[in-house]
Amino acid sequence: MIAWMFRTVFKLAKNTAIGGLGLAGALLALLVAFQEKLIYVPNAPGLERNYPFDPTKLGLKFEDVWLTTRDKVKIHCWYLPYSAEPSPGIGKEKKSVPTVLWLQENAGNMSYRLLFVKPLLQICRCNVLMVMYRGYGSSEGSPSEQGLRMDADAALEFLEGRDDVDNGNIAVFGRSLGGAVAIDLVARHQDRVRALVVENTFTCIPDMASKMFPFLKAVGMRRNGAMSFLIRNKWDSAGKIGKIRVPILMMASTYDEMVPFQHMQELYRRQKSDKCEFFPMRAHHMTAYEEVRHEYWPKLRQFFEKHMEY
Template structure:
């Protein structure tokens, strides 16, 4: 009888702990998925290969979003790129490195809601809606060729880039350390928690991958403990038009976009794609 009571007591305690852990994950999921960085990575961002200017754009609901527009010095219209950053990324560094990453291209890099000088709070639905607005705004500039606008997404932003590419006529897609879904990554991390019932921001990129018709270039980190290769494998297997899937030597999840090897590869891929006649 005493043993039965002990077992029941342990079972009750385990249940309380399980419920508590589930509630904690549910309550803190915004912090777990997003990690807004307010401080600029680069104090005075300026591209050596572009005319750089800060921009403040209004989202559909009026929220102010801040970032940078980079225009090549030569007369357009130019091919263009919309960049979407990672979970903890403030995007001023893109303005600094645009000359190497995106030579001869117009570039728009805007911080998510709650990041940098952008107002509001981050959320998947808003990020995709804002991303579509940014694509439309850039495509409408007189110096941009609206038929040659690519999207580039890093880590968390790869999920935004894919959804924007499905809703807008993206010419090409670059995904840096992409994942199958944030839900799958969360389930891997919190194995004892039914995260599928509590996670709101799922970024289930794999659901949209087969519909993606734009040429897609995937870049992986050689060592990645944030997005294990198995999660990228799942996504790559479903991509509708995979161009290339490469591992960048001596890279990890944090340093990959800053490496010369990464920037050279992205510049070559986009330059080659923009030089091709569009077939659809």
């Protein structure tokens, strides 16, 4: 429907006297009115809204978890515990195994991330909590910046309430949109998080909007621009990353076809953690863990072994 509206605006502008200025104004109005529909993509062509499979299809144990957020929205999660072969000296004390709060990319539900989460769990030897944002998958509600913030808060609180999770050994990992959610969460609660990993995320929504629609920059719809107040969902990672002092791993694909590589470079310039690593990868937006697996997984495991407790 959104695409149809944009096509209609272009057609009207072409066939009437409103011209380029009118087209820009009409597009701006649509962008403001429907920004949640444009930013958040619970479903995408070729992806099922329902889960086509669950972790058991990949031989993984999991718990089906439902969380109630502060505003009473129920969100769906999967908790996947790490399990190793028993060995001398390893028992209940292995509660210290790291736990990763995984915040996914935009389109589709969490079942499509299992091919990534399985090696994350096994190679990095960690528990993983997969969070399904409101409006995505089976979760209730509709997505917004404020809403996803509450979803992440509920997930962190859930982990802290588990007897088998070491509260001092939690890392937050977000890719793309999930990276913005992760930066926001850790900037507010870094006393409750041991480390942060962000992969191929953006500086802020106004910067991404002006990239997709260049005329927006000219009318002040950019970060700190005169019209930026019209963007309700800012996800201002560039303004928040400097607050974080915990160890950070920034994984950035040089061939990213969705988020310009320069966004990650700017986030790195703005961060102020004395334990931040920037790791460029000759890969694309979603598939670095497959394209450069021989670099990706050793680096991630090295970071966890350096900053998390095993």
